[in-house]
Amino acid sequence: MIRFNLNGRWIESSEIDPNCTILKYLRTNLKQVDVKEGCAAGDCGACTLMLGEMTEHGIEYRTINSCIALMAQVHNRYLLTPSGIGRPGNLHPAQQAMIDTHGSQCGFCTPGFIMSMANLYQNACINETQALTDAEIHAALSGNLCRCTGYRPIIDAAKQMAELPRVDVRDISARSGVQAFDPAAADTAEALQEKDGHRLFMPYTEAQLQALLKAYPDARLWAGGTDIGLEVTQRFSQFDTIICVNRIPELAQCLAAGQDMGDQLWLGAGVTFSQAETALADSFPSFAQLLHRIGSRQIRNMGTLGGNIANASPIGDTPPVFLALAATLEIDGIQGRREVPLKDFYLGYKQTVMQPGEYLRAIRISPLGAGESLTTYKISKRYDDDISAVMFALYLNVQDGLITEARLACGGMAATPLLAAKTNAALTGKPFTLETFTAAAACIEQDYQPLSDVRASDRYRLQVTRNLLTKAFIELSQKGEAA
Numbered sequence: 365m366i367r368f369n370l371n372g373r374w375i376e377s378s379e380i381d382p383n384c385t386i387l388k389y390l391r392t393n394l395k396q397v398d399v400k401e402g403c404a405a406g407d408c409g410a411c412t413l414m415l416g417e418m419t420e421h422g423i424e425y426r427t428i429n430s431c432i433a434l435m436a437q438v439h440n441r442y443l444l445t446p447s448g449i450g451r452p453g454n455l456h457p458a459q460q461a462m463i464d465t466h467g468s469q470c471g472f473c474t475p476g477f478i479m480s481m482a483n484l485y486q487n488a489c490i491n492e493t494q495a496l497t498d499a500e501i502h503a504a505l506s507g508n509l510c511r512c513t514g515y516r517p518i519i520d521a522a523k524q525m526a527e528l529p530r531v532d533v534r535d536i537s538a539r540s541g542v543q544a545f546d547p548a549a550a551d552t553a554e555a556l557q558e559k560d561g562h563r564l565f566m567p568y569t570e571a572q573l574q575a576l577l578k579a580y581p582d583a584r585l586w587a588g589g590t591d592i593g594l595e596v597t598q599r600f601s602q603f604d605t606i607i608c609v610n611r612i613p614e615l616a617q618c619l620a621a622g623q624d625m626g627d628q629l630w631l632g633a634g635v636t637f638s639q640a641e642t643a644l645a646d647s648f649p650s651f652a653q654l655l656h657r658i659g660s661r662q663i664r665n666m667g668t669l670g671g672n673i674a675n676a677s678p679i680g681d682t683p684p685v686f687l688a689l690a691a692t693l694e695i696d697g698i699q700g701r702r703e704v705p706l707k708d709f710y711l712g713y714k715q716t717v718m719q720p721g722e723y724l725r726a727i728r729i730s731p732l733g734a735g736e737s738l739t740t741y742k743i744s745k746r747y748d749d750d751i752s753a754v755m756f757a758l759y760l761n762v763q764d765g766l767i768t769e770a771r772l773a774c775g776g777m778a779a780t781p782l783l784a785a786k787t788n789a790a791l792t793g794k795p796f797t798l799e800t801f802t803a804a805a806a807c808i809e810q811d812y813q814p815l816s817d818v819r820a821s822d823r824y825r826l827q828v829t830r831n832l833l834t835k836a837f838i839e840l841s842q843k844g845e846a847a
């Protein structure tokens with residue numbers, strides 16, 4: 365049975381199909397049509413909602429794309445929709461500001477923008493007196509598309525809402541009481557949802573996950589759902605057995621080097637992009653900046669590092685970075701725990717070494733020492749919310765002007781994310797000079813034979829990768845990081 369709080373009202377149902385998305389349930393079953401469907405693929409933001417979770421600091425909210433999120437994701441959580449946060453005569457500041465600045469024309473995108481703005485307001489304005497920065501507004505709205513108003517009045521609304529009288533949406537969610545939930549009391553061997561031969565399980569510990577994998581080794585694992593959700597909404601797949609892996613605290617941990625994990629940084633497979641952005645900001649700033657370019661705020665709130673790796677897409681953004689960092693994967697499951705270097709993980713297009721009954725537990729990387737650097741570049745047609753044509757990640761170790769180790773890895777250049785073996789060999793043991801990089805760039809087409817597709821031609825991909833290698837040299841030289 366699913367139990368959730370919608371705009372301050374608790375709802376329970378044992379009649380929800382495990383494959384049913386939040387958007388579908390709200391619009392079709394509850395006739396809650398203030399949430400809109402645009403693309404049903406996580407791209408346009410029309411379906412954006414605020415999802416609240418009880419934490420030690422009270423209810424904390426984040427935005428999600430409800431079109432690709434399963435109803436299981438609201439279980440024991442607090443959902444807010446546009447009509448829930450304000451009514452005529454008693455509007456939320458985001459709604460009032462949108463009216464005042466004429467931020468809506470046809471109105472189709474407006475509910476989604478309102479929710480992204482209200483979430484920003486809730487997290488950044490409630491207790492702050494400082495004005496929102498352009499960067500904060502830009503990041504919050506990066507997953508919302510408007511095809512008729514234009515963005516200027518909408519951004520004006522986001523700036524203006526901070527000056528309106530305070531509204532705290534936690535009061536709305538808590539209207540009919542907050543209900544304590546004890547995961548330890550949940551019977552996770554029983555399906556949380558079961559209907560028409562489909563069932564969904566929600567483990568809260570790794571031990572429970574392993575027990576479920578033993579019983580259902582062929583179950584589909586569902587983390588953030590930002591890849592697998594599209595199988596439901598675009599390909600109309602219906603999974604018989606789903607195991608949600610996004611409520612297991614062990615898998616959502618980031619442990620710094622020295623924190624029980626020896627000298628490596630330990631990133632749980634369930635860490636979301638948003639969480640990783642914060643966790644890696646100091647130790648791997650170039651990686652954190654790249655994470656900021658993945659999808660939109662909504663996608664980064666949902667999508668996980670583990671999903672990005674396990675999905676085995678040739679155009680996933682983090683696998684090339686983890687390859688450049690020589691990451692090790694921890695895989696666990698019914699056969700026991702094993703470690704696999706990421707470079708040995710991919711077998712071919714969308715194929716990995718993982719067996720039925722196994723799951724990805726964590727990714728381990730070593731912190732950068734003196735003379736070591738990581739450079740990442742994402743080449744895509746749009747800055748926000750776009751898939752890479754080429755993803756470039758370069759690790760270098762330069763000691764006394766000599767490159768002692770080089771690992772370039774790229775996405776979008778082969779059937780899997782791939783290390784550039786010949787280019788790396790051409791860099792290693794050579795002086796850190798433009799001549800070395802120019803000579804190495806000539807090896808790139810021996811490493812990669814990319815395809816032409818809607819994102820870029822094969823020639824463009826090769827040329828841009830060569831250029832990025834030169835760019836990396838120039839930037840590192842200027843920073844003096846690898847001198």
Ligand SMILES: Cc1cc2nc3c(=O)[nH]c(=O)nc-3n(C[C@H](O)[C@H](O)[C@H](O)COP(=O)(O)OP(=O)(O)OC[C@H]3O[C@@H](n4cnc5c(N)ncnc54)[C@H](O)[C@@H]3O)c2cc1C
Pocket residue numbers: 405406407584585586587588589590591592593594609633634657658659660663666667668669670671672673674675679680681682722723724725749750751752
């Ligand atoms: C609008 C949009 C924009 C996007 N933009 C980007 C982008 O810019 N860059 C990018 O790289 N990706 C992007 N993606 C793709 C997606 O967000 C990422 O690949 C994300 O990391 C997937 O993680 P998830 O947790 O949502 O995985 P899910 O969708 O839950 O799962 C993906 C696959 O991994 C498996 N899986 C998940 N967790 C585990 C685990 N712990 N162990 C074993 N198997 C597991 C699932 O069974 C499934 O097969 C975008 C997607 C959308 C919809």
Ligand code: FES
Pocket residue numbers: 400401402403404405406407408409410411412429430431432
């Ligand atoms: S409907 Fe477009 S993102 Fe959900």
Ligand code: FES
Pocket residue numbers: 467468469470471472473474509510511512513
């Ligand atoms: S107001 Fe029409 S799409 Fe934004």
